[in-house]
Amino acid sequence: METFLRNLLLNEKNELHSRNLHISGLLNEGKVDIQDRKVDIENEKVDIESVLSEKGSAFSVKTTVHIHRLFEEFGFDEVFGRSAVMKLLELKGSGASKLLSNLVQAEIIEPVFGYGKGKYKFKR
Template sequence: MDIGGKKVDIERVLSEKESNFSVKTKVHIHRLFEKFGFDEVFGRSAVMELLELKKSGASKLISNLVQADIIEPVSGHGKRKVQI
């Protein structure tokens, strides 16, 4: 997403996706966005460390965010990497 140097409001992005995430999931999304922004690629281990989740919880969160089109898989950065 090209943001032209402007600060992007993650709430606007979430509302555009029309996802009914729980408050806890929204907090996780905000923390991921604060840490990685729109340009940095990250994987499950980074999600586990940042959000203090177990492997299964991080995998489920990533899967849910991919399905909701909040994050997208990227290639060329290793196995199963994603970005916002």
């Protein structure tokens, strides 16, 4: 599904094969022990999905894809600005500024001081 949306919204040219879309075999396998993985998850960065669901924002699919790409690139600890957003998402200046403004208003990102004007990072 993600690959399809990336093709649709970001004009990527990923190949889509029906054999990759089947999930029936996964349901027949035995239970997976996730106890060990829980520790890893707690020590790793929080997934952006939890941040998005916590904020309750109703972003469009395209904006959600942009948020995911930004988070994959910068995570919670990296600082980024408008030019980095423009380059990563291939947006023009006004589009990047509007996206950043919407994310600040939704409290998904926050301004960071000491790195120059117009720098942001994801809120935890």
